[in-house]
Amino acid sequence: MExxxxxxxxxxxxxxxxxxxxxxxxxLSLGGPLTVGLVGQDVQPAANQVASSGARILAISxxxxxxxxxxxxxxxxxxxxxxAGAALILAPHTSRWARALPGVASRLVGRIDTHxxxxxxxxDVPAVTRWYYRQRMEAVLTRSERxxxxxxxxxxxxxxxxxxxPNAAAIEFLAPPNxxxxxxxxxxxxxxxxxxxxxxxxxxxxxxxxGWTKKQADGAVHAAEAEELILGFxxxxxxxxxxxxxxxxxxxxxxxxxxxxxxxxxxxxxxxxPRHPKGLSTCCHGEEPHVVGWRFITERRAINLDPNCGxxxxxxxxxxxxxxxxxxxxxxxxxxxxx
Amino acid sequence: MPxxxxxxxxxxxxxxxxxxxVAGPALKNESLLPAVLDPWAAHALFEAANLASxxxxxxxxxxxxxxxxxxxxxxxxxAQKAPFELIAVDGSASGFTDSFETAAALAxxxxxxxxxxxxxxxxxxxxESASRGAGSxxxxxxxxxxxxxxxxxxxxxxxxxxxxxxxxxxxxGGRHLVSIxxxxxxxxxxxxxxxxxxxxNPQLGMAxxxxxxxALQRAKPAGITGPCFASVSLPKQQRETRIVKxxxxxxxxxxxxxxxxxx
Numbered sequence: 001m002e003x004x005x006x007x008x009x010x011x012x013x014x015x016x017x018x019x020x021x022x023x024x025x026x027x028l029s030l031g032g033p034l035t036v037g038l039v040g041q042d043v044q045p046a047a048n049q050v051a052s053s054g055a056r057i058l059a060i061s062x063x064x065x066x067x068x069x070x071x072x073x074x075x076x077x078x079x080x081x082x083x084a085g086a087a088l089i090l091a092p093h094t095s096r097w098a099r100a101l102p103g104v105a106s107r108l109v110g111r112i113d114t115h116x117x118x119x120x121x122x123x124d125v126p127a128v129t130r131w132y133y134r135q136r137m138e139a140v141l142t143r144s145e146r147x148x149x150x151x152x153x154x155x156x157x158x159x160x161x162x163x164x165x166p167n168a169a170a171i172e173f174l175a176p177p178n179x180x181x182x183x184x185x186x187x188x189x190x191x192x193x194x195x196x197x198x199x200x201x202x203x204x205x206x207x208x209x210x211g212w213t214k215k216q217a218d219g220a221v222h223a224a225e226a227e228e229l230i231l232g233f234x235x236x237x238x239x240x241x242x243x244x245x246x247x248x249x250x251x252x253x254x255x256x257x258x259x260x261x262x263x264x265x266x267x268x269x270x271x272x273x274p275r276h277p278k279g280l281s282t283c284c285h286g287e288e289p290h291v292v293g294w295r296f297i298t299e300r301r302a303i304n305l306d307p308n309c310g311x312x313x314x315x316x317x318x319x320x321x322x323x324x325x326x327x328x329x330x331x332x333x334x335x336x337x338x339x
Numbered sequence: 340m341p342x343x344x345x346x347x348x349x350x351x352x353x354x355x356x357x358x359x360x361v362a363g364p365a366l367k368n369e370s371l372l373p374a375v376l377d378p379w380a381a382h383a384l385f386e387a388a389n390l391a392s393x394x395x396x397x398x399x400x401x402x403x404x405x406x407x408x409x410x411x412x413x414x415x416x417x418a419q420k421a422p423f424e425l426i427a428v429d430g431s432a433s434g435f436t437d438s439f440e441t442a443a444a445l446a447x448x449x450x451x452x453x454x455x456x457x458x459x460x461x462x463x464x465x466x467e468s469a470s471r472g473a474g475s476x477x478x479x480x481x482x483x484x485x486x487x488x489x490x491x492x493x494x495x496x497x498x499x500x501x502x503x504x505x506x507x508x509x510x511x512g513g514r515h516l517v518s519i520x521x522x523x524x525x526x527x528x529x530x531x532x533x534x535x536x537x538x539x540n541p542q543l544g545m546a547x548x549x550x551x552x553x554a555l556q557r558a559k560p561a562g563i564t565g566p567c568f569a570s571v572s573l574p575k576q577q578r579e580t581r582i583v584k585x586x587x588x589x590x591x592x593x594x595x596x597x598x599x600x601x602x
Contacts, residue, residue, distance in 0.1 A: 006573045015352075016527070019529045057519065067516075068510070068516060069476075070487065070488065070489035070490070071487045071488065071489075074487065074489075081474055090404075094511065095454065095491070095492060095510045095516075096510075097506070098474055098491065099478070099489065099490070099491040099508075100478075100489075101491075102438070102473075102474070102475030102476075102477075102478035102479055103479065103481065103482045103487075103489065105439070105475070105479070106439065106442065106478065106482040106483065107482060108477040110365060111437065111439055111566070112438070112439075112475050113473065113474070114472070114473045114474055114475055115472065115474075122569065127569060131472070132434045132435065132470065132471065132472065132571070133351075133352070133358055133366075133434055133469065133470055133472070134354075134469050134472060135356065136358050136573070136574075137360050137366070137571055137573050137574075138571070138572055138574060139360075139568055139569075139570065139571040139572075139574075140565065140568070140569040140570045141437075141567060141568050142567045142569060143566045143567065144567070153493070180487075181487065181488065181490050182488055182520055182521035182522055183518050183519070183520045183521075184518065184519045184521075184533070185516065185517075185518050186505075186517040186518060186519055187516075188505065188510065188514050188516055188517070189514060189515040189516075189517050190514055196512070196513065197513065198512055198513025199512070200511060200512055203599075204599055213579070228590075237599055253390060259506075262513075263494070263530070263531035263532075264494075264509065265513070265532070266514045269354045269469070270354065270378045270379075270469070270531075278598070278599065280595065280599075288355075288357075289354050289355065289470040295574070299598075300578070301595065301598065304592070307582055307584060311580070312580050312581055312582050313578075313580070314577040314578050315577055315578060315580070316580055317577060317579075317580065317581065318580070318581045318582075318583060319534040319580055319581070319583065320583045320586065320591045320594075321582065321583060321584045321585075321586075322586070322588055322591055323588065324402045326588035327588045327591045327592055327595070330588045330591070330592035331592040331595060333592075334589070334592050334593060334596055335596065
């Protein structure tokens with residue numbers, strides 16, 4: 001197997017996130033000589049986490065690498081790649097690496113594949129599995145060009161169980177590369193609604209469709225009640241919120257429908273494809289542009305008034321034919337009684 | 340401050356079309372599928388037009404690598420949305436091509452724009468396409484043009500009076516990273532932004548088409564290849580859906596709560 005470099009940036013506390021440890025597990029499974037390249041303000045805690053993997057540890061650290069920024073991250077990754085001399089460069093698909101590493105591939109005259117859902121050796125060469133056309137078709141591909149950078153999606157492997165060394169891990173620090181930048185990172189801004197509705201680590205994705213804002217059986221729109229029910233459910237079930245394009249567009253057009261719903265919540269062909277073990281769809285008809293956003297939701301249930309909706313055509317495990325307002329109201333009542 | 344904004348945007352099959360891969364790989368009946376401008380790149384175009392309208396003297400180009408005939412059809416729609424000058428490269432817009440080669444062709448076309456001033460240049464595009472969906476082409480174009488101020492998943496740009504601009508980029512957890520860039524040039528890969536799609540303006544469309552048609556005639560061919568594909572297939576998983584009718588809401592609620600609680 002070819003030499004491998006695993007690039008990982010640290011979190012605020014200097015440790016590695018779960019996604020980086022999962023990428024380490026994939027790198028170890030390939031079996032080649034492994035170098036771990038760390039980037040961050042303080043990388044010692046991260047190095048201690050991976051020391052017993054047997055990998056060589058390179059690092060570039062300092063205040064300039066505390067926050068994500070293209071110029072500094074790309075320069076650091078390029079320097080680490082050159083020092084490691086690896087043919088295959090792996091990294092978790094984080095927003096930080098997704099921003100910087102394509103440019104690094106260009107500098108190294110290499111190639112990059114992002115959103116890899118699987119990386120394994122097939123016929124003695126590494127092969128990447130990824131989706132095309134917004135999760136509508138799956139391809140397995142190989143490349144002869146090197147270096148080959150692969151950004152790995154989460155969920156491919158469990159983080160390795162590595163014994164923690166009592167001693168500080170040995171790190172080969174590289175000199176921070178020269179990088180002129182005109183960009184200053186200011187802040188991380190939470191959603192404008194003040195309510196955190198997107199929770200990537202949640203076990204359940206709750207998707208609200210446009211039906212929440214339509215006229216109900218009494219001929220009236222109940223947007224305020226919809227807001228109360230949805231936010232109540234998210235809080236009680238600790239779920240992450242997704243929305244169909246039609247509902248999100250309504251919010252974006254300034255109509256007073258569901259003010260906490262933004263384009264960041266949008267799931268589907270023109271939105272995100274989140275990863276959660278379970279998903280519950282409500283008031284969404286489950287047509288293909290919606291469902292492609294559910295590609296990585298393992299268990300799927302839907303509540304819909306229409307028994308012939310898209311979800312019923314083999315796209316969900318269970319479709320409850322019913323009024324989502326009533327069902328969610330009952331769920332909140334039941335959960336309230338239990339607590 | 341007047342900007343020179345180049346928007347990179349290709350075309351993709353209409354999202355409502357059924358897609359099926361065939362050997363190549365390619366899409367079945369690809370040339371017959373109705374096409375649209377890539378959705379996130381279209382947002383980038385609307386943002387570019389808005390920014391240009393707020394900064395007198397600014398200009399917008401739309402750089403696109405796509406089959407000429409198909410591109411012309413899409414341009415007849417998009418020309419009515421925003422004022423721009425087309426930079427066309429004739430080549431495959433397939434998702435199965437490689438971003439490295441696509442970037443090389445587009446960077447060469449952009450670098451050849453007469454009178455392009457790098458210190459006023461903002462390179463826009465969608466942060467991911469609806470075809471390859473890699474989110475890698477823009478960064479590579481930026482590198483080839485020597486631009487190392489880059490932002491991806493952008494939802495907003497706010498220009499300050501001194502020419503600096505604030506950028507909101509999407510990061511994990513539905514949050515935004517807020518950065519200040521002191522001056523162009525910069526690359527901005529747009530997510531959805533906050534602007535609605537502009538209404539069609541037939542007069543604008545006619546004015547744009549006067550420059551679009553000659554640009555299509557001038558389009559140089561670009562041979563773009565891709566990686567070695569071992570397989571391309573549609574997902575086969577079809578679930579056995581249990582349809583629950585006539586169950587009282589309270590009972591559905593209890594079943595859902597039990598399901599959520601299962602490990």
